[in-house]
Amino acid sequence: MLDGKIALVTGGTAGLGRATVLALAAAGARVVFTGRSRTGADETLARLAAIGQSGRFLPHDVTREEDWHAVRDDRLTHEGRLDILVNSAGVSRLRPRETLTLEDVRFLVDVNVIGMFLGIRCAFELMDRNADRRGSVVNISALNALRGSPNSTAYSLAKGGTSQLARAPALEGCTGGRRIRVNAIHPGVLFEEGDKPSPGAIKLYGLEGAQQFVRRNIETTPMGRLGHPRDIGAAVVFLASDAAEHVTGVELTVDGGRMAGEFATHHGVLSQR
Protein backbone atom coordinates (compact mmCIF):
# COMPACT_ATOMS: atom_id res chain seq x y z
CA MET A 1 0.00 0.00 0.00
CA LEU A 2 2.95 2.32 0.66
CA ASP A 3 5.55 0.79 -1.64
CA GLY A 4 8.26 3.28 -2.47
CA LYS A 5 7.04 5.90 0.01
CA ILE A 6 9.45 7.49 2.43
CA ALA A 7 8.11 8.07 5.92
CA LEU A 8 9.26 9.91 9.00
CA VAL A 9 7.79 9.08 12.42
CA THR A 10 8.45 11.14 15.53
CA GLY A 11 8.27 9.46 18.89
CA GLY A 12 9.02 6.13 17.26
CA THR A 13 10.94 4.79 20.24
CA ALA A 14 7.94 3.66 22.27
CA GLY A 15 4.27 2.80 22.34
CA LEU A 16 2.08 4.18 19.63
CA GLY A 17 5.00 5.66 17.66
CA ARG A 18 6.74 2.30 17.61
CA ALA A 19 3.55 0.57 16.48
CA THR A 20 3.24 3.16 13.73
CA VAL A 21 6.80 2.52 12.55
CA LEU A 22 6.05 -1.20 12.34
CA ALA A 23 2.76 -0.66 10.49
CA LEU A 24 4.26 1.70 7.93
CA ALA A 25 7.22 -0.61 7.30
CA ALA A 26 4.93 -3.63 6.95
CA ALA A 27 2.92 -1.67 4.37
CA GLY A 28 6.04 -1.13 2.27
CA ALA A 29 7.31 2.29 3.33
CA ARG A 30 10.95 3.10 4.03
CA VAL A 31 10.83 4.47 7.56
CA VAL A 32 13.05 6.79 9.53
CA PHE A 33 11.95 7.32 13.11
CA THR A 34 13.05 9.78 15.72
CA GLY A 35 12.98 10.09 19.48
CA ARG A 36 15.04 10.78 22.56
CA SER A 37 15.65 7.24 23.84
CA ARG A 38 18.47 5.19 22.32
CA THR A 39 17.28 2.16 24.28
CA GLY A 40 13.80 2.60 22.91
CA ALA A 41 15.20 3.02 19.42
CA ASP A 42 17.09 -0.26 19.70
CA GLU A 43 13.88 -2.00 20.72
CA THR A 44 12.06 -0.55 17.71
CA LEU A 45 14.87 -1.64 15.39
CA ALA A 46 14.77 -5.14 16.89
CA ARG A 47 11.01 -5.36 16.36
CA LEU A 48 11.44 -4.22 12.77
CA ALA A 49 14.03 -6.92 12.21
CA ALA A 50 11.67 -9.48 13.73
CA ILE A 51 9.15 -8.82 10.96
CA GLY A 52 11.80 -8.78 8.26
CA GLN A 53 11.93 -5.00 7.94
CA SER A 54 14.50 -2.33 8.63
CA GLY A 55 14.51 1.32 9.55
CA ARG A 56 16.76 4.13 10.59
CA PHE A 57 16.83 6.12 13.84
CA LEU A 58 17.64 9.78 14.37
CA PRO A 59 18.02 11.29 17.84
CA HIS A 60 15.54 14.13 18.01
CA ASP A 61 13.83 16.46 20.46
CA VAL A 62 10.72 17.72 18.66
CA THR A 63 10.66 20.94 20.65
CA ARG A 64 14.07 22.06 19.35
CA GLU A 65 14.03 23.89 16.04
CA GLU A 66 17.67 23.03 15.36
CA ASP A 67 16.82 19.35 15.75
CA TRP A 68 14.18 19.72 13.05
CA HIS A 69 16.76 21.38 10.80
CA ALA A 70 18.99 18.37 11.32
CA VAL A 71 16.12 16.03 10.44
CA ARG A 72 15.37 18.05 7.31
CA ASP A 73 19.00 18.01 6.18
CA ASP A 74 19.30 14.30 6.91
CA ARG A 75 16.22 13.58 4.84
CA LEU A 76 17.54 15.53 1.90
CA THR A 77 20.97 13.92 2.19
CA HIS A 78 19.80 10.33 2.50
CA GLU A 79 16.46 10.09 0.72
CA GLY A 80 15.99 13.26 -1.29
CA ARG A 81 12.30 13.41 -0.51
CA LEU A 82 9.66 12.91 2.12
CA ASP A 83 6.20 11.43 1.43
CA ILE A 84 4.80 10.83 4.90
CA LEU A 85 5.23 12.46 8.29
CA VAL A 86 3.58 10.97 11.35
CA ASN A 87 3.69 13.39 14.29
CA SER A 88 3.50 10.80 17.03
CA ALA A 89 5.69 12.35 19.72
CA GLY A 90 3.53 13.42 22.64
CA VAL A 91 3.46 13.63 26.40
CA SER A 92 0.82 13.73 29.12
CA ARG A 93 0.84 15.06 32.68
CA LEU A 94 -2.46 14.26 34.31
CA ARG A 95 -2.70 16.34 37.45
CA PRO A 96 -5.40 18.17 39.36
CA ARG A 97 -5.64 21.76 38.21
CA GLU A 98 -4.53 23.20 41.52
CA THR A 99 -1.23 21.30 41.43
CA LEU A 100 -0.40 22.05 37.81
CA THR A 101 2.52 24.43 37.46
CA LEU A 102 3.22 26.82 34.63
CA GLU A 103 6.20 24.62 33.81
CA ASP A 104 3.80 21.69 33.35
CA VAL A 105 1.66 23.69 30.97
CA ARG A 106 4.64 24.92 28.97
CA PHE A 107 6.07 21.41 28.74
CA LEU A 108 2.78 19.96 27.46
CA VAL A 109 2.31 22.73 24.92
CA ASP A 110 5.94 22.59 23.84
CA VAL A 111 5.94 18.89 23.01
CA ASN A 112 2.36 18.35 21.86
CA VAL A 113 1.67 21.58 20.00
CA ILE A 114 4.93 23.37 19.20
CA GLY A 115 6.66 20.10 18.32
CA MET A 116 3.80 19.22 16.00
CA PHE A 117 3.85 22.65 14.40
CA LEU A 118 7.58 22.41 13.77
CA GLY A 119 7.05 18.97 12.27
CA ILE A 120 4.36 20.18 9.89
CA ARG A 121 6.50 23.13 8.86
CA CYS A 122 9.47 20.85 8.19
CA ALA A 123 7.29 18.40 6.26
CA PHE A 124 5.84 21.14 4.08
CA GLU A 125 9.33 22.38 3.30
CA LEU A 126 10.48 18.92 2.29
CA MET A 127 7.29 17.92 0.45
CA ASP A 128 7.36 21.21 -1.45
CA ARG A 129 10.62 19.97 -2.96
CA ASN A 130 8.98 16.76 -4.21
CA ALA A 131 8.46 17.00 -7.96
CA ASP A 132 4.72 16.47 -7.52
CA ARG A 133 4.55 18.54 -4.30
CA ARG A 134 2.52 15.78 -2.71
CA GLY A 135 2.64 14.30 0.74
CA SER A 136 0.65 13.19 3.77
CA VAL A 137 0.96 14.35 7.37
CA VAL A 138 -0.77 12.38 10.13
CA ASN A 139 -1.00 13.97 13.56
CA ILE A 140 -1.56 11.68 16.51
CA SER A 141 -3.79 13.54 18.90
CA ALA A 142 -6.09 12.31 21.70
CA LEU A 143 -9.73 12.24 22.71
CA ASN A 144 -8.93 15.23 24.90
CA ALA A 145 -8.94 17.24 21.68
CA LEU A 146 -12.67 16.52 21.51
CA ARG A 147 -13.78 16.50 25.13
CA GLY A 148 -12.40 17.17 28.56
CA SER A 149 -11.63 14.78 31.38
CA PRO A 150 -10.65 15.26 35.02
CA ASN A 151 -7.04 16.16 35.84
CA SER A 152 -6.30 17.13 32.28
CA THR A 153 -6.82 20.87 31.85
CA ALA A 154 -3.33 21.51 30.50
CA TYR A 155 -3.26 18.28 28.52
CA SER A 156 -6.63 19.16 26.99
CA LEU A 157 -5.35 22.63 26.14
CA ALA A 158 -2.47 21.09 24.24
CA LYS A 159 -4.48 18.38 22.52
CA GLY A 160 -7.20 20.85 21.57
CA GLY A 161 -4.52 22.76 19.73
CA THR A 162 -3.56 19.67 17.80
CA SER A 163 -7.07 19.49 16.31
CA GLN A 164 -6.62 22.78 14.54
CA LEU A 165 -3.16 21.70 13.50
CA ALA A 166 -4.93 19.20 11.29
CA ARG A 167 -7.46 21.61 9.80
CA ALA A 168 -5.55 24.84 9.17
CA PRO A 169 -2.46 23.21 7.62
CA ALA A 170 -4.76 20.99 5.55
CA LEU A 171 -6.11 24.09 3.86
CA GLU A 172 -2.60 25.45 3.27
CA GLY A 173 -1.67 22.08 1.87
CA CYS A 174 -4.19 22.56 -0.92
CA THR A 175 -2.84 25.94 -2.04
CA GLY A 176 -0.26 27.05 -4.58
CA GLY A 177 -0.08 23.79 -6.49
CA ARG A 178 0.58 21.73 -3.38
CA ARG A 179 -1.17 18.46 -2.65
CA ILE A 180 -0.16 17.90 0.93
CA ARG A 181 -2.84 16.27 3.05
CA VAL A 182 -2.98 16.74 6.82
CA ASN A 183 -5.20 14.66 9.08
CA ALA A 184 -5.47 13.74 12.75
CA ILE A 185 -6.18 10.50 14.58
CA HIS A 186 -7.68 10.55 18.04
CA PRO A 187 -6.86 7.25 19.75
CA GLY A 188 -8.84 6.03 22.73
CA VAL A 189 -7.17 4.95 25.95
CA LEU A 190 -4.19 2.82 24.93
CA PHE A 191 -2.38 0.26 27.03
CA GLU A 192 0.45 -1.87 25.74
CA GLU A 193 0.09 -4.59 28.33
CA GLY A 194 -3.56 -5.45 28.54
CA ASP A 195 -5.04 -4.12 31.75
CA LYS A 196 -1.76 -3.46 33.58
CA PRO A 197 -1.68 0.14 34.88
CA SER A 198 1.05 2.36 33.51
CA PRO A 199 3.75 3.77 35.83
CA GLY A 200 2.29 7.23 35.23
CA ALA A 201 -1.17 6.15 36.36
CA ILE A 202 0.29 4.45 39.45
CA LYS A 203 2.22 7.61 40.30
CA LEU A 204 -0.92 9.73 39.99
CA TYR A 205 -3.49 7.48 41.61
CA GLY A 206 -1.52 4.92 43.62
CA LEU A 207 -1.58 1.23 42.68
CA GLU A 208 -5.14 0.57 43.80
CA GLY A 209 -6.43 3.79 42.27
CA ALA A 210 -4.59 3.04 39.03
CA GLN A 211 -6.14 -0.41 38.85
CA GLN A 212 -9.52 1.18 39.40
CA PHE A 213 -8.68 3.73 36.69
CA VAL A 214 -8.04 0.89 34.26
CA ARG A 215 -11.24 -0.92 35.22
CA ARG A 216 -13.29 2.25 34.80
CA ASN A 217 -11.79 2.90 31.40
CA ILE A 218 -12.61 -0.61 30.29
CA GLU A 219 -16.15 -0.20 31.58
CA THR A 220 -16.60 3.10 29.75
CA THR A 221 -15.19 1.84 26.47
CA PRO A 222 -18.11 0.42 24.47
CA MET A 223 -16.05 -2.35 22.90
CA GLY A 224 -15.08 -3.54 26.36
CA ARG A 225 -11.33 -3.37 26.11
CA LEU A 226 -8.64 -0.74 26.11
CA GLY A 227 -6.91 0.01 22.86
CA HIS A 228 -3.48 -1.26 21.94
CA PRO A 229 -1.01 0.87 19.97
CA ARG A 230 -1.32 -1.57 17.06
CA ASP A 231 -5.03 -0.65 16.78
CA ILE A 232 -3.93 2.71 15.39
CA GLY A 233 -1.53 1.44 12.71
CA ALA A 234 -4.08 0.63 10.02
CA ALA A 235 -5.65 4.08 10.30
CA VAL A 236 -2.23 5.72 9.94
CA VAL A 237 -1.43 3.58 6.90
CA PHE A 238 -4.78 4.42 5.29
CA LEU A 239 -4.44 8.17 5.82
CA ALA A 240 -0.84 8.07 4.60
CA SER A 241 -1.73 6.13 1.46
CA ASP A 242 -3.07 7.17 -1.92
CA ALA A 243 -6.34 5.43 -1.00
CA ALA A 244 -7.05 8.51 1.12
CA GLU A 245 -6.23 10.82 -1.78
CA HIS A 246 -9.18 13.12 -1.07
CA VAL A 247 -9.15 12.89 2.72
CA THR A 248 -7.67 15.99 4.34
CA GLY A 249 -8.40 18.06 7.41
CA VAL A 250 -10.31 15.24 9.09
CA GLU A 251 -10.12 13.93 12.62
CA LEU A 252 -10.57 10.18 12.83
CA THR A 253 -11.39 8.51 16.13
CA VAL A 254 -10.01 5.01 16.75
CA ASP A 255 -11.34 4.54 20.22
CA GLY A 256 -13.47 1.45 20.65
CA GLY A 257 -16.58 3.60 20.33
CA ARG A 258 -15.89 6.05 23.18
CA MET A 259 -16.75 9.16 21.17
CA ALA A 260 -19.89 7.64 19.68
CA GLY A 261 -21.70 8.72 22.83
CA GLU A 262 -21.92 8.34 26.57
CA PHE A 263 -21.64 4.71 27.50
CA ALA A 264 -21.35 4.82 31.29
CA THR A 265 -21.55 7.79 33.58
CA HIS A 266 -19.24 7.02 36.45
CA HIS A 267 -15.62 7.97 36.82
CA GLY A 268 -15.38 7.10 40.48
CA VAL A 269 -11.64 7.25 40.97
CA LEU A 270 -11.30 10.47 39.03
CA SER A 271 -14.24 12.38 40.45
CA GLN A 272 -13.02 11.73 43.98
CA ARG A 273 -9.82 13.63 43.39
Added chain:
Amino acid sequence: MPAAARNGKGGLRPVFVAGVDNAVGRAVATRFRADGAAVFEAGVKAPLDVLDPGSWREALERCTASLGPPGIVVLARHRVPRSNLDSTSRAAFEASFVDLGTAGWLAQQQAILALRAAGGGVLVHVLSVLARVAALGVAALCAASRGLLMSAKSAALECARARDGVVVNVVLAGRVEGDAEHWPDGSLLPTAPVVTIDEIAAAVRFMACEGAAYMTGADLPVDGGFLAS
Protein backbone atom coordinates in the same frame (compact mmCIF):
# COMPACT_ATOMS: atom_id res chain seq x y z
CA MET B 1 -11.45 -6.20 10.22
CA PRO B 2 -13.39 -7.86 12.95
CA ALA B 3 -12.72 -11.57 12.63
CA ALA B 4 -16.37 -12.08 11.79
CA ALA B 5 -15.92 -10.23 8.50
CA ARG B 6 -13.51 -12.90 7.24
CA ASN B 7 -14.31 -16.44 6.31
CA GLY B 8 -12.48 -19.51 7.54
CA LYS B 9 -9.96 -19.27 4.70
CA GLY B 10 -8.96 -15.69 5.51
CA GLY B 11 -10.90 -14.20 2.60
CA LEU B 12 -13.67 -11.67 2.81
CA ARG B 13 -17.11 -12.91 3.69
CA PRO B 14 -19.94 -11.87 1.36
CA VAL B 15 -20.58 -8.16 1.03
CA PHE B 16 -24.14 -6.83 0.89
CA VAL B 17 -24.37 -3.47 -0.91
CA ALA B 18 -27.53 -1.38 -1.00
CA GLY B 19 -27.63 1.59 -3.34
CA VAL B 20 -26.09 0.22 -6.51
CA ASP B 21 -28.53 2.37 -8.46
CA ASN B 22 -26.07 5.19 -7.84
CA ALA B 23 -22.43 5.51 -8.84
CA VAL B 24 -21.07 5.39 -5.29
CA GLY B 25 -22.81 2.11 -4.54
CA ARG B 26 -21.54 0.61 -7.79
CA ALA B 27 -18.00 1.78 -7.05
CA VAL B 28 -18.17 0.16 -3.61
CA ALA B 29 -19.31 -3.12 -5.14
CA THR B 30 -16.53 -2.96 -7.72
CA ARG B 31 -13.94 -2.22 -5.04
CA PHE B 32 -14.86 -5.26 -2.96
CA ARG B 33 -15.04 -7.51 -6.02
CA ALA B 34 -11.52 -6.40 -6.94
CA ASP B 35 -10.43 -7.73 -3.54
CA GLY B 36 -12.01 -11.09 -4.23
CA ALA B 37 -15.23 -10.70 -2.27
CA ALA B 38 -18.58 -12.03 -3.40
CA VAL B 39 -20.94 -9.06 -3.60
CA PHE B 40 -24.73 -9.08 -3.35
CA GLU B 41 -26.32 -6.03 -4.96
CA ALA B 42 -29.60 -5.31 -3.21
CA GLY B 43 -32.57 -4.25 -5.27
CA VAL B 44 -31.22 -5.48 -8.61
CA LYS B 45 -32.82 -8.88 -9.20
CA ALA B 46 -35.76 -8.21 -6.91
CA PRO B 47 -37.23 -4.81 -6.05
CA LEU B 48 -36.49 -3.40 -2.64
CA ASP B 49 -39.22 -1.58 -0.74
CA VAL B 50 -36.99 0.58 1.44
CA LEU B 51 -39.79 1.38 3.91
CA ASP B 52 -40.63 -2.26 4.52
CA PRO B 53 -38.41 -4.03 7.06
CA GLY B 54 -39.54 -7.31 5.57
CA SER B 55 -38.17 -6.29 2.20
CA TRP B 56 -34.75 -5.51 3.69
CA ARG B 57 -34.87 -8.81 5.57
CA GLU B 58 -35.71 -10.74 2.42
CA ALA B 59 -32.86 -9.09 0.52
CA LEU B 60 -30.41 -10.01 3.26
CA GLU B 61 -31.78 -13.55 3.29
CA ARG B 62 -31.33 -13.78 -0.49
CA CYS B 63 -27.72 -12.74 0.02
CA THR B 64 -27.31 -15.54 2.56
CA ALA B 65 -29.00 -18.07 0.28
CA SER B 66 -26.97 -17.20 -2.81
CA LEU B 67 -23.56 -16.21 -1.42
CA GLY B 68 -23.61 -17.02 2.28
CA PRO B 69 -24.22 -14.89 5.38
CA PRO B 70 -22.95 -11.34 4.86
CA GLY B 71 -19.90 -10.26 6.85
CA ILE B 72 -19.96 -6.70 5.54
CA VAL B 73 -23.00 -4.54 4.81
CA VAL B 74 -22.62 -1.23 2.98
CA LEU B 75 -25.61 1.10 2.85
CA ALA B 76 -25.05 3.56 0.03
CA ARG B 77 -28.58 4.42 -1.03
CA HIS B 78 -28.96 8.17 -1.47
CA ARG B 79 -31.29 10.85 -2.81
CA VAL B 80 -31.17 14.64 -2.94
CA PRO B 81 -34.75 15.84 -2.54
CA ARG B 82 -35.23 19.58 -2.89
CA SER B 83 -37.08 21.10 0.04
CA ASN B 84 -37.10 24.89 -0.07
CA LEU B 85 -38.71 26.46 2.95
CA ASP B 86 -41.06 28.60 0.86
CA SER B 87 -42.44 25.91 -1.38
CA THR B 88 -42.27 22.66 0.56
CA SER B 89 -45.40 21.34 2.21
CA ARG B 90 -45.39 19.37 5.41
CA ALA B 91 -46.31 16.25 3.48
CA ALA B 92 -43.50 16.76 0.98
CA PHE B 93 -40.91 17.32 3.70
CA GLU B 94 -42.10 14.30 5.60
CA ALA B 95 -42.03 12.13 2.51
CA SER B 96 -38.45 13.15 1.75
CA PHE B 97 -37.31 12.69 5.33
CA VAL B 98 -38.98 9.30 5.62
CA ASP B 99 -37.59 8.15 2.26
CA LEU B 100 -34.08 8.91 3.48
CA GLY B 101 -34.08 8.84 7.26
CA THR B 102 -36.64 6.22 8.14
CA ALA B 103 -35.59 3.98 5.27
CA GLY B 104 -31.96 4.34 6.32
CA TRP B 105 -32.79 3.50 9.91
CA LEU B 106 -34.71 0.40 8.82
CA ALA B 107 -31.74 -0.62 6.71
CA GLN B 108 -29.38 -0.19 9.68
CA GLN B 109 -31.70 -2.20 11.90
CA GLN B 110 -32.11 -5.12 9.51
CA ALA B 111 -28.44 -5.12 8.56
CA ILE B 112 -27.36 -5.34 12.19
CA LEU B 113 -29.80 -8.16 12.88
CA ALA B 114 -28.43 -10.06 9.87
CA LEU B 115 -24.82 -9.47 10.92
CA ARG B 116 -25.62 -10.60 14.45
CA ALA B 117 -27.20 -13.77 13.10
CA ALA B 118 -24.06 -14.33 11.07
CA GLY B 119 -21.85 -14.05 14.14
CA GLY B 120 -20.81 -10.42 13.71
CA GLY B 121 -19.44 -8.18 11.00
CA VAL B 122 -19.08 -4.65 9.72
CA LEU B 123 -21.77 -2.14 8.81
CA VAL B 124 -20.66 0.95 6.86
CA HIS B 125 -23.26 3.60 6.10
CA VAL B 126 -22.30 6.05 3.35
CA LEU B 127 -23.90 9.40 4.14
CA SER B 128 -23.27 12.96 3.03
CA VAL B 129 -21.14 15.73 4.52
CA LEU B 130 -24.51 17.48 4.75
CA ALA B 131 -24.81 15.58 8.02
CA ARG B 132 -22.28 18.08 9.34
CA VAL B 133 -22.88 21.27 7.34
CA ALA B 134 -26.09 22.62 5.88
CA ALA B 135 -26.79 23.69 2.30
CA LEU B 136 -29.56 25.76 0.79
CA GLY B 137 -32.76 24.07 -0.26
CA VAL B 138 -32.07 20.58 1.03
CA ALA B 139 -33.36 20.73 4.59
CA ALA B 140 -34.83 17.23 4.50
CA LEU B 141 -31.56 15.77 3.26
CA CYS B 142 -29.56 17.62 5.93
CA ALA B 143 -31.95 16.55 8.68
CA ALA B 144 -32.07 12.95 7.54
CA SER B 145 -28.29 12.74 7.09
CA ARG B 146 -27.62 14.08 10.56
CA GLY B 147 -30.25 11.77 11.97
CA LEU B 148 -28.72 8.74 10.32
CA LEU B 149 -25.24 9.72 11.48
CA MET B 150 -26.44 9.82 15.06
CA SER B 151 -28.51 6.65 14.75
CA ALA B 152 -25.42 4.87 13.40
CA LYS B 153 -23.43 6.02 16.42
CA SER B 154 -26.22 4.92 18.73
CA ALA B 155 -26.36 1.56 16.99
CA ALA B 156 -22.59 1.20 17.45
CA LEU B 157 -23.06 1.62 21.19
CA GLU B 158 -25.90 -0.90 21.27
CA CYS B 159 -23.84 -3.46 19.39
CA ALA B 160 -20.85 -2.89 21.65
CA ARG B 161 -23.06 -3.28 24.71
CA ALA B 162 -24.44 -6.51 23.29
CA ARG B 163 -20.91 -7.81 22.54
CA ASP B 164 -22.34 -9.07 19.27
CA GLY B 165 -19.19 -8.55 17.18
CA VAL B 166 -20.83 -5.92 14.98
CA VAL B 167 -19.13 -2.57 14.39
CA VAL B 168 -20.94 0.37 12.80
CA ASN B 169 -19.14 3.25 11.08
CA VAL B 170 -19.99 6.05 8.66
CA VAL B 171 -18.31 7.53 5.60
CA LEU B 172 -19.36 11.09 4.85
CA ALA B 173 -19.18 11.68 1.12
CA GLY B 174 -18.37 15.14 -0.17
CA ARG B 175 -19.38 16.57 -3.52
CA VAL B 176 -19.46 13.45 -5.65
CA GLU B 177 -18.33 13.66 -9.22
CA GLY B 178 -20.63 12.22 -11.82
CA ASP B 179 -23.47 11.14 -9.58
CA ALA B 180 -26.67 13.12 -9.77
CA GLU B 181 -28.08 11.07 -6.91
CA HIS B 182 -25.52 12.56 -4.54
CA TRP B 183 -24.86 16.11 -5.67
CA PRO B 184 -27.18 17.09 -8.49
CA ASP B 185 -25.76 20.37 -9.72
CA GLY B 186 -23.35 23.21 -9.01
CA SER B 187 -25.89 25.19 -7.02
CA LEU B 188 -25.36 22.99 -4.00
CA LEU B 189 -22.26 24.31 -2.20
CA PRO B 190 -20.50 25.16 -5.47
CA THR B 191 -17.14 25.74 -3.79
CA ALA B 192 -16.92 22.23 -2.35
CA PRO B 193 -14.05 20.17 -3.79
CA VAL B 194 -15.10 17.37 -6.12
CA VAL B 195 -14.61 13.84 -4.82
CA THR B 196 -14.45 10.76 -7.01
CA ILE B 197 -16.53 7.69 -6.40
CA ASP B 198 -13.40 5.55 -6.17
CA GLU B 199 -12.10 7.70 -3.33
CA ILE B 200 -15.28 7.09 -1.38
CA ALA B 201 -15.13 3.37 -2.13
CA ALA B 202 -11.54 3.27 -0.83
CA ALA B 203 -12.66 4.78 2.47
CA VAL B 204 -15.45 2.21 2.77
CA ARG B 205 -12.93 -0.53 2.09
CA PHE B 206 -10.68 0.83 4.83
CA MET B 207 -13.56 0.85 7.31
CA ALA B 208 -14.01 -2.87 6.59
CA CYS B 209 -10.34 -3.79 6.91
CA GLU B 210 -8.82 -5.88 9.65
CA GLY B 211 -6.89 -3.01 11.21
CA ALA B 212 -10.07 -0.99 11.74
CA ALA B 213 -11.42 -3.51 14.24
CA TYR B 214 -11.16 -1.04 17.14
CA MET B 215 -13.25 1.56 15.32
CA THR B 216 -16.95 1.78 15.93
CA GLY B 217 -19.29 4.75 15.93
CA ALA B 218 -16.71 6.70 13.93
CA ASP B 219 -17.35 8.92 10.93
CA LEU B 220 -14.82 9.59 8.19
CA PRO B 221 -15.35 12.52 5.81
CA VAL B 222 -14.06 12.09 2.26
CA ASP B 223 -14.42 15.65 1.10
CA GLY B 224 -11.12 17.13 -0.02
CA GLY B 225 -10.88 19.29 3.11
CA PHE B 226 -14.33 20.84 2.74
CA LEU B 227 -15.41 20.36 6.36
CA ALA B 228 -12.00 21.52 7.61
CA SER B 229 -12.68 24.93 6.13
